[in-house]
Amino acid sequence: MDDLRYQVDLLTAMNQKLTGNEKMYNMICEGSQRAFLYINYVTNSIKQIGKWENFGDFRLTDASDLSRLSEIFDESGESELRTLLFPEKENHFSDRADLLFSDKKTWIGVEVLVHMDETGLLSEKLICLNDVTAIKNRQEDLKYMAYFDLLTGLHNRNHFISKLKEFVERADVERAVVSVILLDVDDFHKISDARGIVVGDEVIQNIGLYIKTLENNNVIAARFDSDIFCIAVYDPVGSRSVDEIYGSVRGFLSVPIKLSDRTEVSVSVSAGVAEYPEANDNALSLINCAEIAMLKAKDAGKNNIKYFNSGMLDSFLRDVEIENKLKEAVHESNFFLNYQPQYYADSKRLRGVEALVRWRDRDGSMISPSVFIPLSEKNGTIISIGDFVLEESIKTHAAWKKRFDCNIILSINISSIQYNRADFVPKILDTVKRYGMDPEELELEITESVLIEDFKMVIQKMYELRDYGIKVSLDDFGTGFSSLSYLRGLPIDTLKIDKSFIDNISTDEAARVITESIVNMSKRLGFSTVAEGVESEEQLDYLKEISCDLIQGFYLGKPMDESGIQEILLRTI
Secondary structure: OHHHHHHHHHHHHHHHHHHHHHHHHHHHHHHOOOEEEEEEOOOOEEEEEEOHHHHOOOOOOOHHHHHHHHHHEOHHHHHHHHHHOOHHHHOOOEEEEEEEEOOOOOEEEEEEEEEEOOOOOEEEEEEEEEEOHHHHHHHHHHHHHHHEOOOOOOEOHHHHHHHHHHHHHHHHHHOOOEEEEEEEEOOHHHHHHHHOHHHHHHHHHHHHHHHHOOOEOOEEEEEEEOOEEEEEEEOOOHHHOHHHHHHHHHHHHOOOEEOOOOOEEOOOEEEEEEEEOOOOOOHHHHHHHHHHHHHHHHHOOOOOEEEOOHHHHHHHHHHHHHHHHHHHHHHHOOEEEEEEEEEEOOOOOEEEEEEEEEEEOOOOOEEOHHHHHHHHHHHOOHHHHHHHHHHHHHHHHHHHHHHHOOOOEEEEEOOHHHHOOOOHHHHHHHHHHHOOOOHHHEEEEEEHHHHHOOHHHHHHHHHHHHHOOOEEEEEEEOOOOOOHHHHHHOOOOEEEEOHHHHOOOOOOHHHHHHHHHHHHHHHHHOOEEEEEOOOOHHHHHHHHHOOOOEEEOOOOOOOEOHHHHHHHHHHHO
């Protein structure tokens, strides 16, 4: 009797333990937000636990009803679900897939586990359902971010290059042409700087959304950089020809872009085009060639299109070589100065000199300022070059002053990049003070390009310089914007008439009229006038006749080194 009682107590304890475990498992299942389906094939029983209420009023009564699970899913996944529910048919013990729910917007992760008995027969199966919509959406977002630009919806750079490679491979087989168009928004940094990043993004978004409308099976587009777009065209003919596409974009931009704050922005784009197989035979090289052509379009005045050719590549490689040498030259201080005299037109008396920077390469050859100055302005080395010119010329002028006790004007060319720096005026004043220079003997020459940046800032700096006694000259007048409204408000001392007018005053009546008008206008406004490029007595006589104040040119003095100017000063004193 005692032994029987012991056995009963043991069974009761074990049953209580099983009951407790089942409660624990039920609590776990209920708290997991998952739905579980347990099938026992030995007893042909089925049990649903967990969050089945998330899937509607769905109930199964025995194992044979398992295929009814398809009722809660979208019919598009019916075939996949049928395979998923019975992994044992493929000798698998588990399987998993994400299927679309019947509401066509919720994604359900379905996991299936099977258990075989010792004889190899199916004994149990567990199916778990879980809402994976959030995870699925994140995956889609990550996938989108991997292939597309979030601002415009266009392809991103890497995806575009991959697609372009496919175009090129296809064109190689079909003997077709692929055109690559690189578009750059002209002066975009000015919009972004003046109006802010948000406005800049909205401008780019508007352009990108329009370009996206041009896409089809044979036209793909990408945003490459902040303001650079790239379009690839397979077999560019008819409505998808390069001229048609570029013309379409220009047509869109011919009307100002309306922004969300109800303001408008006018923009233009420059384009470079390279074609397979003429320009190159691989995707990356085609893009590089298109970029070279686009830079040429920029140099040609912007808002236009250029097609790549071999001459462009040669020119580009020369520029790259010179740029590399230029950086070395700046580091090693391989520059020197020449000085060109300026004379009073009526008396031929020396008025002063203009400091001109020169560069002799390591091999002894001279590189023209017309070549290296524009490149230095692009890569920023103009700052170091400008500092050298300022320091060296003022130091030399101070030495002349001490030796010859002369009162001559030193003219120094200032680039717009130098002028727009915050430390420009303090640097000028500091250098003048260090060498004890009379500020009234310093004249800074700026070009009209300075005026288009920030007119108020330009004027403010001019007044600061003039208040200190430094003269300001407007260089190359007539070749830039030449706006009379600018002249009226500029606190300048001197106006330099560009050489292109002086070259033709002996033969071209229009050039004579313009030159005389500039001289007369300058006198009315209180400016002195300097004629650049005077190379003959006939030109000099005419300039004296119209009362031009100063002349500069080969006729009376070529650019020369420091010793050449010293000889002139020796003759003068």
